[in-house]
Amino acid sequence: MSKKLYVLVGLMVIVAMLAGCAPKPEAAAPEVVEEAAAPECTLKIVNLINGVQGDKSFFDSAVRGTTKAEADYGVCVKVIEAGIDPAKWQPALEDAAANEDYDILIIGTWQMTEFLQTLAQDYPDKKFMIYDAPVNYDDPDTDVSNVYSVSYKQNEGSYLAGYYAGLMTETGIIGVVGGQDIPVINDFIVGYKQGAMDAGLDEANVIIQYAGSWNDPAKGKEIALAMYQQGADIVFQVAGGTGVGVFEAAKEMDKWAIGVDSDQATIIEETDPDQAARILTSMMKNVDNSLYRAIGLALEGNLGYGAAEALGVDEGGVGLAYNKFFDENTPDDVKAQLEQVQQDLLDGKITVDTVFK
């Protein structure tokens, strides 16, 4: 009998250890705060991400945006992670729309648009925001007048990244790792390529490859290593969580990488300074700012539901991260040229090609 007792105690110890290993920052996560502050909410917001937090890029940026709005505007935010299995995304959205207590439901990415397209009209007294891809406002069969869409001119920001990479490269070869072969990602790549060519690179020397996944760092690393071995010295990652592997490869090979969506070097610096030091800059797609701005507008009652907005460099929707790593590693003449190009872009002297026409 005592043997069994030992086993039981042992099991409990293991369980306790497992529990101890669990990351505790949940306590600081926004969803907990929301309960306590419920009566004073100016707006109740559900931020549903069809992935997981911790990609240090796209979804983290979205969460940052709503968290900031929570602090500044007194809105209540609940973040729901629908996980990485695409089969769960539609149920998660339907479940949240039907059962959560909210005024505005925020979702993102192209995959979710078609679910929202048909779902929005079932909740006419609720509001929806979708970022990174617009719903189709011309569809006669569905009513999406309660949906605000915001997308980003990633081609403009990527143009800057490409131009910068073109100036910085020593081998004359640069690479880009895309998450999937889809229009949003190709919009990055088109801009990146154009920028690099304007900086004097040959079209054939921009290596393009797709990882096929957003959550596969090993794959990202493998692809980046192959690119470095082909002579590339700067690789731009446009692959969400997969891109973490690109940074690992850059660190391992002592080459350069360019991040995406968030200011990734600054984020990664906290955990891995050596890796962060290999990230020249990041092409920020400022999901956080756009959501923060939209929530602010919604509070004032000025948000344009029933319409889509595209934010570019001008509106602060996209742009390079001019952080300390950029400062340290960039020669002054490159900085000057880049500044000039950015100004040209703002003045409309440069038109960046796009896949969305």
Added chain:
Amino acid sequence: MRKIFANAAVREFIRIVLAVSIALLLGLIVTLLVSEDPWGAYKAFLLGPLSKFNRFGDWIEESITLIFVGLSVAIVFKAKQFSLAAEGQLILGALVSGSVILFVPIESAFLRITVAVLAAAAVGFIWGVIPGYLKAYLDANEIVSTLMLNAIALKMYDYFLTYHIKPEGAGYTASDFLPKAYQVPSFMPKFAGNLYEMFSKQTNITHFLYIMIAACVIGWFLMYRTPFGYELRMIGANIKFARYGGINTKQVIVLAFAISGIFAGLAGAHLAQGIHNKLILNISMGLGFEGIVVATMARNNPLFVPLSGLAYGYLRAGADIMERSSDMSREMVLVVQALIILLVSAEGILPVIQQRVNLNNGKGDGVGTAAVPEGGSDVIQ
């Protein structure tokens, strides 16, 4: 007391209840340690799938897929062939059935859907013959060969989807939606009126429910009422003896792999035609391997597969809801889930207790050996 224990089914039932209770208790301890609101989180986990109609639908839909793959795994495991081919068969089944609906110009909806489902079953069959043949005639280790074939199937799926099926200008890598007219209808007949409205609007439970029930019965019949099933079980029990007894073991092994593939192919058809109504990248995320859990809990008996499939589907649906509606992180949810599966599939739990009981009673009539019910612990060598 002893008399009740003599009944294998009762023992099995008690064993599972016991295992689940211990597991839930451990899960609760984990939740208590991690969550700010453990009772709410655990309630979401335990009662979530029943709390809302759409969640109930999610549970049943998930379970249907799980039951199909569970059947698939049960059949091949019964012959003690440790095949992991279900994942690949499922993926190809989804690819083929979705493609048939999208591209084969058959006018009648009934016919087109039937052809699609049969095609999925056929491709599963073929994708089972290959590792079966490799194992039976070339003595290739089935674990290795099936895992490799899974990778091939997955890449084939990605290739066809990305370069041939994806429509021009699609926002992400996916096919068009299957045309409305050719989608599998809701399992509720139209004349049920309100009920039909409710089910078809809030859930995706389709006619695959009936196919699934039929598949379980057929699987059981095949395994326990046909010569093939007898030979299959003989091979599982003792392959040398089966060969000595005149069974064409090679042929039966190939068939076991292939027939198991039929059910996995149907699971794929359900994913494509029942759940997503389109083909997407990463359509499965390892569902084929979940079949192992389902089959193991069902002791590889096709009649128990629906029960274990529903139970496991409930766990998965509950875990999803806990993750979405509480502060439990995905990782902790998986730990709780894994604890439960571990304990439920630990077949030794009750037999050990039972042997003690028997010893104490000085009873040696063989109940101890019968503690393992028909088809008992022959999961893996």
